[in-house]
Amino acid sequence: MQDKIKNINNIEELQALYTATFGKNGTMTARLKEMKNLDNEARASLNKENTMLRELFKNRQIELENQALMEGLAKQRLDASLNPEPENIGTLHPLTKSLSEISAVLESFGYKMWTGPEIEDDWHNFTALNTPDYHPARDMQDSFFLDNGNVMRTQTSAIQIRSMEKEGAPIKMFGVGATYRKEMDATHSPMFHQIEGLYIDKDITMSDLISDVKEFLKKFFEMDEVELRIRPSYFPFTEPSIEIDLKWQGGKWLEIMGAGMVHPNVLRNCNIDPDVYQGFAFGFGWDRLAMLKYGLNDIRQFYDGDIRWLRKTGF
């Protein structure tokens, strides 16, 4: 019996043997019932056997329970040598990434970053920019007007007015922000972004404009040399006005930005004397430059918030 208990290897079997021994119809129970017929010596020996067997059952039960616990723990043990799940640290949006590249270049040239309100008044978005009442840019078809006569900023040029009003001349700044127009296709979104440089001082000429733009494009696109094409253009707030094209892969010309010498009326509107100061402004689509640099083809994807697209293009 003692050996039998010691050799049992699972709790259920031990339980069954216990019941067969000490249960209602158990062998030991039956023997204990007959104890009164035994002499003293036999009685003492039966008592001893009873106690000893109960002890043995109890010990074996504890052993088996411990064994089961250890086996369970061994199975659950952490294996620190396994590769952890890859950590998802997120990515930068292409606009965030391109802004930090653009501003790093412009700041290295001495331009300071400015922002301004996205809801503008007529003065900053149009009038101070020498944009007459009849100019098509004011047309209801193009601009989002609010009931109170304000407008969703159509161009970051509004920021250059704010900067000149506040700081006067000389000034070297770039304005950054969202702009709004009623247009929508693969390369146009009703909300898009512009960046605009302005440099006003006493001896600023068109050649300063072209050299800054050239150096900027070279650094931003990481090109050894860039080839520009300058075409005459028209903007109410610059005179003369130009359009700057960049020679792209395959010899294709890309229209990259509008620019020009700031119109004397604009300087006057900001209390700057055009007989003392002059300078240039240039403006471009921030989204468009990011699309060109990273090879993206649909501006609307910038604003869809599609996490799969962001992961694919993100940095």
Ligand code: PHE
């Ligand atoms: N504001 C012009 C546009 O939105 C771009 C521009 C900026 C042109 C500065 C000349 C100078 O098209």
